[in-house]
Amino acid sequence: MSNQPSLLKIENLHASVENKPILKGINLALDYGQIHAIMGPNGSGKSTLANVLAGREGYEVTEGRVWYQGKDLLAMAPEERAREGVFLAFQYPVEIPGVSNIYFLKAALNAIRKHRGEPEVDAMDFIQLVKEKIQLMEMEDQFLYRAINEGFSGGEKKRNEILQMLLLEPTLCVLDEIDSGLDIDALKIVAKGINTLRSPERGFLMVTHYQRLLDYVEPDMVHVFADGRIVKSGGPQLAKELEAKGYGWIEQALEEHA
Template sequence: MLSIKNLHVSVGDKPILKGINLEIKAGEIHAIMGPNGSGKSTLSHVLSGKSGYTVTEGSVTYQGKDLIEMAPDIRAREGVFLAFQYPVEIPGVSNVYLLKAALNAIRKHHGEPEVDAMDFLTLVKEKVRLLEMDEKFLYRAVNEGFSGGEKKRNEILQMAILEPKLCILDETDSGLDIDALKIVSEGVNSLRSPERSFVMVTHYQRLLDYIKPDYVHVLAHGQIVKSGGPELALELEEKGYSWLEEQVAA
């Protein structure tokens, strides 16, 4: 699904990622953990195509194609989805308006006709129920005036409707209370499938109590310093990040 090889990324002259290697197969869930400033968000931004980052070395291959070469909207249509750490408010554009435009862009990309209005509404309403949201949300401007939890739920709602193949969750759990975290996690878990992979970037081990990863990677100073199974997360919970950071520094 996704193959990251020796990825070096700079912002301006400053190197942020310094040789990331990561293989993600279809159906797998990878958690990327690490302290603030370790490069976690940079990784998710680079994967989704945000501007302002320069890939100075290495490659990212998604389904056999060079991901870095693709414009962000093409990546999205090819099935890469970024759930934002800070979802953007778009005044004047309603959720349904955006969702329909997004879904039709994917369909057009795959040579399919535009979605039927009734089918679209049925799909959207089903997913709204899944995330225990009020249907009124659909007709409100994207994220405008939403609480933190509502914004994150809205991200997962979009994900559920657009059915991506590679889901990147950028600190989706940050700032969520336990009830919102449960709803978001259930939403994510319901999307798990053998064809869909997840990259969960998180600062907190708590998320992994609700979404069980296959692999856990620790990012520090722009490198993956340790990889392991879910048990690694528990070890981090106990010991924190400093022992790993010290290893790199040494």
């Protein structure tokens, strides 16, 4: 498979928010079947990278390229990226009153199927499919009939993100602090959802602040962000090192660098 382009290749990516440079030259390659964790102190650009990959407005790429399966990801509209298999699990999932979760899930699935030239999912098949996934996430059926994320607890919102991911079966999963605000039981369920999807056909970028999630979802690589750059990359043991030593030493190293 030497001719197959890699899943994700980020080259010298610079991005600004409201004219303030946040990403200052990110280089990162993610292969099929891999999980990379992105760690680092607050404000280091982790979430910015996640949002740039999903195409959120207001995140301006000033330099660099992003190749997704050999295609220019940054040239695609957010919905095109989603249909091509890019999924962002939101750090703050949005509440949408008046639109039922089940309608939303079905619309999303059909948008992707249509893009692939597949027929719309049959209503009965869909119900069955979604009920399998919802059981996996240990959610009640009634979540399907409530408005999207409305009145959901923090943990329910995050589980709902993973439910969507399970249903849409994306190729590139970008998880933005999926572990924040979760108690240990919810964390285990979320981790189970991620591990279910772990396969040679897809890859994950997991933005996280803490080692905790990585106890349940072991990454292949860990990248440490500081001030918009990757300052260190390594194996899973790097996360444990960070847990033990904190981020202080990174900031110190940066200061020395400057």
